[in-house]
Amino acid sequence: MRIRSRRDLKDNMLRTHYSREITPDDDGKNVVIAGWVHEIRDLGGIAFLVLRDRDGFVQVTLSKGKVDEKLFNLVRSIARESVVLVSGVVKREDKAPNGYEIIPSELQVLNKAESPLPLDVTGKVSADLDTRLDSRFMDLRRQRTQAIFRIRHHVLRAIRTFLENSGFVEINTPKIVATATEGGTALFPITYFEQEAFLSQSPQLYKQIMMAAGLDRVYEIGPIFRAEEHDTTKHLNEVSSVDIEASFVTHEDVMSILELLVKSTYSHVTERCKHELDVLGVRLKIPKVPFKRLSYDEAIDIGGIEWGDDLDTAAEKLVGEKISEHYFIVDWPTEIKPYYIETYEDRPEICKAFDLMHPRMEIASGAQRVHSHELLLRRIEAQGLNPEGFEFYLRAFKYGMPPHAGWGLGLERLLMTMLDLNNIREAILFPRDRRRLSP
Numbered sequence: 001m002r003i004r005s006r007r008d009l010k011d012n013m014l015r016t017h018y019s020r021e022i023t024p025d026d027d028g029k030n031v032v033i034a035g036w037v038h039e040i041r042d043l044g045g046i047a048f049l050v051l052r053d054r055d056g057f058v059q060v061t062l063s064k065g066k067v068d069e070k071l072f073n074l075v076r077s078i079a080r081e082s083v084v085l086v087s088g089v090v091k092r093e094d095k096a097p098n099g100y101e102i103i104p105s106e107l108q109v110l111n112k113a114e115s116p117l118p119l120d121v122t123g124k125v126s127a128d129l130d131t132r133l134d135s136r137f138m139d140l141r142r143q144r145t146q147a148i149f150r151i152r153h154h155v156l157r158a159i160r161t162f163l164e165n166s167g168f169v170e171i172n173t174p175k176i177v178a179t180a181t182e183g184g185t186a187l188f189p190i191t192y193f194e195q196e197a198f199l200s201q202s203p204q205l206y207k208q209i210m211m212a213a214g215l216d217r218v219y220e221i222g223p224i225f226r227a228e229e230h231d232t233t234k235h236l237n238e239v240s241s242v243d244i245e246a247s248f249v250t251h252e253d254v255m256s257i258l259e260l261l262v263k264s265t266y267s268h269v270t271e272r273c274k275h276e277l278d279v280l281g282v283r284l285k286i287p288k289v290p291f292k293r294l295s296y297d298e299a300i301d302i303g304g305i306e307w308g309d310d311l312d313t314a315a316e317k318l319v320g321e322k323i324s325e326h327y328f329i330v331d332w333p334t335e336i337k338p339y340y341i342e343t344y345e346d347r348p349e350i351c352k353a354f355d356l357m358h359p360r361m362e363i364a365s366g367a368q369r370v371h372s373h374e375l376l377l378r379r380i381e382a383q384g385l386n387p388e389g390f391e392f393y394l395r396a397f398k399y400g401m402p403p404h405a406g407w408g409l410g411l412e413r414l415l416m417t418m419l420d421l422n423n424i425r426e427a428i429l430f431p432r433d434r435r436r437l438s439p
């Protein structure tokens with residue numbers, strides 16, 4: 001049969017139903033389901049196989065004498081986490097988890113699992129994060145872990161929908177680059193034929209070039225690479241960054257976009273991920289906009305640090321405890337922010353940069369950008385950087401660059417703070433950190 005539609009696609013597959021597609025009202029219907037052997041309970045005269053698929057659990061019930069004896073014996077011997085295909089009839093059963101069970105007529109072991117298993121998938125036996133990450137494929141079979149990544153999927157969907165509806169065009173910029181975005185910051189060098197090259201630490205320069213290109217509003221969701229050596233619970237060496245840049249707007253405007261995006265993401269997840277939030281035991285509080293704006297001066301006052309210092313973890317914590325909801329820190333000292341940030345006309349020592357903070361940590365940074373070629377060149381030189389390396393970027397400012405602003409939001413930090421995860425590694429499938437390059 002040729003596949004002509006999505007419906008045909010499904011009809012051609014090994015199974016007829018996902019667990020969520022079966023209800024007690026299907027009593028008497030023939031179905032084929034597929035998944036993993038979550039558990040086998042052998043009570044002598046009756047055996048239960050709990051099959052797990054992506055969406056949930058199905059009880060397959062075998063009563064001695066009522067099903068084929070070979071089948072009965074086979075089921076009792078299957079190793080947990082083996083992959084099976086079960087054909088059978090749906091039977092309404094109030095005592096079964098979903099109000100129905102499957103009485104099998106045929107069961108195929110598609111692939112046997114070895115034992116012992118590297119992890120307990122049922123979650124009854126806990127495992128430390130390293131063990132879980134070493135066997136991430138198995139860890140992802142656990143409800144909790146899977147809930148996180150389904151929510152991550154919905155967060156991405158919410159972000160894309162929000163930006164799409166706000167007139168943003170999705171772009172992809174190179175991850176192999178010749179120049180550092182900001183200079184100084186640790187980069188991963190790579191071998192690129194005869195030349196020196198790096199993994200990109202930010203799409204900053206390219207998204208700004210897109211403003212000169214006239215795309216007006218762009219966004220990118222992609223990896224950024226930071227060769228930071230520290231080993232903390234909120235830093236990764238490969239991060240998923242949500243970046244936007246918009247023309248003819250101010251930093252205030254992109255702050256509004258950012259807070260609305262955060263709010264709508266929380267709303268979307270609240271609506272669409274009820275089950276996943278339940279599994280995680282998380283109740284989301286949808287943040288109210290506008291978020292509080294705290295000046296850098298106020299923040300360092302509460303954080304107890306000197307003017308000119310960046311907020312460290314301890315200072316972030318002190319301010320977070322005081323504010324206890326999302327807030328912005330604005331009006332940063334020019335000297336601690338990158339060269340491409342616009343300063344206030346009357347106060348050049350202060351710049352139009354902002355950080356979006358969750359009470360636990362920074363989750364985004366953004367600013368109004370310098371759009372004058374002359375000023376940008378001066379600022380690059382003032383930071384001791386070589387303008388030659390920035391030629392491809394600077395050129396875009398010579399022939400009609402509109403004023404523009406933008407931000408970069410760390411996706412894992414957004415997820416980590418939203419779901420109250422202890423470690424950022426929980427929010428990414430295969431974390432890259434100082435000690436971890438595999439899997």
Ligand code: ATP
Binds near residue numbers: 362365411412
């Ligand atoms: P921090 O000071 O918290 O290390 P940063 O100011 O160096 O972060 P930016 O360069 O401003 O980070 O990057 C924008 C956003 O990208 C950050 O607010 C954060 O959400 C995310 N991000 C940056 N670096 C990392 C990292 N190493 N691990 C996880 N997220 C990161």
Ligand code: MG
Binds near residue numbers: 364365
């Ligand atoms: Mg920052």
